[in-house]
Amino acid sequence: xxxxxxxxxxxxxxxxxxxxxxxxxxxxxxxxxxxxxxxxxxxxxxxxxxxxxxxxxxxxxxxxxxxxxxxxxxxxxxxxxxxxxxxxxxxxxxxxxxxxxxxxxxxxxxxxxxxxxxxxxxxxxxxxxxxxxxxxxxxxxxxxxxxxxxxxxxxxxxxxxxxxxxxxxxxxxxxxxxxxxxxxxxxxxxxxxxxxxxxxxxxxxxxxxxxxxxxxxxxxxxxxxxxxxxxxxxxxxxxxxxxxxxxxxxxxxxxxxxxxxxxxxxxxxxxxx
Ligand code: MF3
Ligand code: CO
Ligand code: CO
Numbered sequence: 001x002x003x004x005x006x007x008x009x010x011x012x013x014x015x016x017x018x019x020x021x022x023x024x025x026x027x028x029x030x031x032x033x034x035x036x037x038x039x040x041x042x043x044x045x046x047x048x049x050x051x052x053x054x055x056x057x058x059x060x061x062x063x064x065x066x067x068x069x070x071x072x073x074x075x076x077x078x079x080x081x082x083x084x085x086x087x088x089x090x091x092x093x094x095x096x097x098x099x100x101x102x103x104x105x106x107x108x109x110x111x112x113x114x115x116x117x118x119x120x121x122x123x124x125x126x127x128x129x130x131x132x133x134x135x136x137x138x139x140x141x142x143x144x145x146x147x148x149x150x151x152x153x154x155x156x157x158x159x160x161x162x163x164x165x166x167x168x169x170x171x172x173x174x175x176x177x178x179x180x181x182x183x184x185x186x187x188x189x190x191x192x193x194x195x196x197x198x199x200x201x202x203x204x205x206x207x208x209x210x211x212x213x214x215x216x217x218x219x220x221x222x223x224x225x226x227x228x229x230x231x232x233x234x235x236x237x238x239x240x241x242x243x244x245x246x247x248x249x250x251x252x253x254x255x256x257x258x259x260x261x262x263x264x265x266x267x268x269x270x271x272x273x
Contacts, residue, residue, distance in 0.1 A: 077234070
């Protein structure tokens, strides 16, 4: 296994890339309203990344992906392709996934948005999926294992009668978009690779309201949907393992962390201290 432990210089670049990715998600929020097309959301993000933040949208041309962000609506689990003919409507839930490259390093983050008025059962799915991410982050410290992360995510999801997608997972990140290790969102405590300070990886649980099974679009080769057509939600952060626990490199300034994330240092708060 070739997991790269980042140097202090690399970590500083990862902090910058992470903050820029988070900045894009903050910027796009007021545009996520009924009637806007996902193609328009893509254009706004692309222009902001390239012209305002001076960074590269990592998805564009990545393994042939045609756009700069991923937009995944309702039963779409991940990798939805923005399109001018796909407009979001009141009642939808949508994940926007942003990955930037700045000075050679990647920052990768996604969150769900409610579009207009959303049904309570969908809000519950979205809130529980974010909680799964936070529970996973809570596990991150040197000596913990990847299995510890996967286990708490799977446990919380299944306790709420949801299922965890298995075909897609979190990943190491740095100079590469997808580095070792794979970060599964299910597993058993104390199994899998041990975490070491200086590792950077994403945690990005995809939680389904129905069954866990997925289907890949035959038309575009990218869009991943639930097999049963029921909705799915996802949140993603890029995480640095530190001696004390971890830093959320993609924390947004509008994001309120639960109290139990006391092992987590925000680079935003470090910078402004
Ligand atoms: N950002 C996604 C992830 O979290 C990957 C998107 S790959 C793309 O790993 F090609 F679809 F953009
Ligand atoms: Co990712
Ligand atoms: Co992502």
